[in-house]
Amino acid sequence: MKYIDECKDNNTYPCYGDCVNTLGSYKxxxxxGFDGNASTTNGCEHIVGSKTSPAIYVIIALVVVLFAILxxxxxxxxxxxxxxxxxxxxxxEQNGGALFKQKINVQVYIVGRGAYGVVYKGVLSDKQVIAVKKSKLVDVTQGDRFINEVLILTQVIHRDVVRLLGFCLEEDVPVLVYEFISNNTLFHHIPHTAGGSSWLSWEHRLRIAV
Incomplete structure (x- = not known):
């Protein structure tokens, strides 16, 4: 009797799954993870909820380990x-930094204080002297006032109006940079008491007001 290996003769003994040769027959x-008739094409269908291949668990474990390391x-x-x-x-703090900051804040670099902020005197790298106006902490609703001030100052160019050199919006409060005026403000040149004197004549005052 001739021995036949049915698993090697797929034409006569078709098998589209796992073939196991037996004595006088085959399985x-x-x-x-599949079920059905493996002797026909597409006879095996995937079982819903079947166990995942061990390789999938290995891949998942590797991904988890990589994420944990990262x-x-x-x-x-x-x-x-x-x-x-x-x-x-x-x-x-150990080297006196807090005291240094405190001293810096009270030095004469502050040239003015107003209702909306403090004005500092500064010097750029090209030795140009500037005035830096740092606004007080304001809420979001007052942002329009600052933007309007910037827009007006960028459009007005006059010898009697302080020139705006730049501004910064990347700080906790808005910052404006003006040209530095060394002769103080208009307030210092107008007498506020009876009998006070001023170099500003009425003609000059009217011209500035206009």
Whole structure:
């Protein structure tokens, strides 16, 4: 009797799944996760809720491990940066930084105070002297007032009006940069008491007012 390996003769003994040769016959079953008739084309159908291949679990485990490593690196980096900032603050306080800031705030660099902010005197890298107006903390509804002031100052160019050189909106409060006027403000040149004197004649006052 001649031995026949049915699993090798797919034409005579078709099998579209897992083929196992037996004595005088063979077994043809669907792969794991499938069910149906493996002897016909497309006879095996995927079983809903069937067990996932072990390779999928390996891939998922690798992804989880990679994310865990990445998360750990980010946490370590943030902790080191935070520790560095705390160390810098410690050295700043230790070396008198707080006292220095306090002294800076009360020095003569402040040239004026108003209802809407403080004006400082500064010097640019090209030795140009400027006046920096730092507004007080304002709510969002007062932002229109600041924008209107900027728009007006950028459009008005007159010898009797202080020229706006620039502004900054990237701080906690708006900042305006003007040309520095060394002869004080108009307020200082107009007498406010009876008998006071002023170099401004009525003609000059009317011209400035116009």
């Amino acid at each position: 043809c079953t669907c792969p794991r 998360f750990g690196v980010v946490i370590c980096f943030n902790m080191k940066r935070r520790n560095l900032m705390m160390l810098r603050e410690k050295f700043f």
